[in-house]
Amino acid sequence: MFRYLAIAGATAAALMAAPLAEAQQNNISLLSGPFGTGTYVLSSAAEQIVSSQSETVRLTASETPGLVYNAKRMNKSPEMKENNIMAFTTGVDYLARTGQGPFEEKLPGIQLIGNYLLGSVWLATFDPDIKTIKDLEGKTIALGRPPQILWTIEPMQLLETGLGAADTMKIERLGTKQAAQALLNGSVDAAIIGGYADPISGTFKPSPQTVELMASGKQLYHIPWGKEAVQNVVDAGGAMNHLVVPAGAVEGLDQDLESFFDAIAWVAYPEFDEEAAYEITRLIIENVGSFGEYHALGQLMSPESLASGWSVEDIHPGALRAYREAGLIE
Structure with a gap:
């Protein structure tokens, strides 16, 4: 009888303790x-x-x-x-x-x-004569959709505040995949590309539309923002950080590229x-x-x-x- 009561008491105590332990979990x-x-x-x-x-x-x-x-x-x-x-x-x-x-x-x-x-993005082209942002004067570039932070808003901060070059070119906000397609079919002169980085190891993984462009069989040329342009945005209160994408991180990148990253x-x-x-x-x-x-x-x-x-x-x-x-x- 006493053994039964002891077991029953222990069981009841365990049942009471379980909800208490669960209640302590955040x-x-x-x-x-x-x-x-x-x-x-x-x-x-x-x-x-x-x-x-x-x-x-x-x-x-x-x-x-x-x-x-x-x-x-x-x-x-x-x-x-x-x-x-x-x-x-x-x-x-x-x-x-x-x-x-x-x-x-x-x-x-x-x-x-x-x-x-x-995340890090920059502009790229199939035109070997376009080497800098200045070379895009009078030309058309394609960015992501208007609300996209990494693929549109931050590149616009660089073009406007960082470089003062936004008014010198025609800017189309098409979407990431659509921007790549526009570059492939020749309707724009440059398009936004990029991907994701580990700045500690230098490892970089290109985004899907960047991979699509690299697999096109055409030579892709990469256009750096430049360290000064990134710093101009930072000085104006922007939240981006400096990033150097190392040579060889993506196809066609034969030298280090001054870019930025968004955490x-x-x-x-x-x-x-x-x-x-x-x-x-x-x-x-x-x-x-x-x-x-x-x-x-x-x-x-x-x-x-x-x-x-x-x-x-x-x-x-x-x-x-x-x-x-x-x-x-x-």
């Missing part, structure tokens, strides 16, 4: 991006890595229409900032903080959890729980080599690139503690 949501994108896949990878290894955090990634939506959603419901992180870029953050389109008002700045991609990252607002930020960042650092198993772009992730391009004051305090413990930031 449930965090990650607003990612459209289904099928690198952002969506790598965010799903972060969910699996963190949730399978953490005793204190359960991370759940969800599909969203895009990065602009993420910021608008979070600021429409400020209480989300306490237990949500999101996919974002430094370029989008600049537009949000300054209240430029597609944002209707100025929004608070964000803080870094960890980079997962570093594409998981970020949080200052209200986000510090311990959760620490735990998520710690596990991303420890498992950074596993992201390549989920998506080819994950192969560009390295411990050193996770905070590349960010100043210490723009890193979430919890994430900063994890980076310092790992010896990645002083």
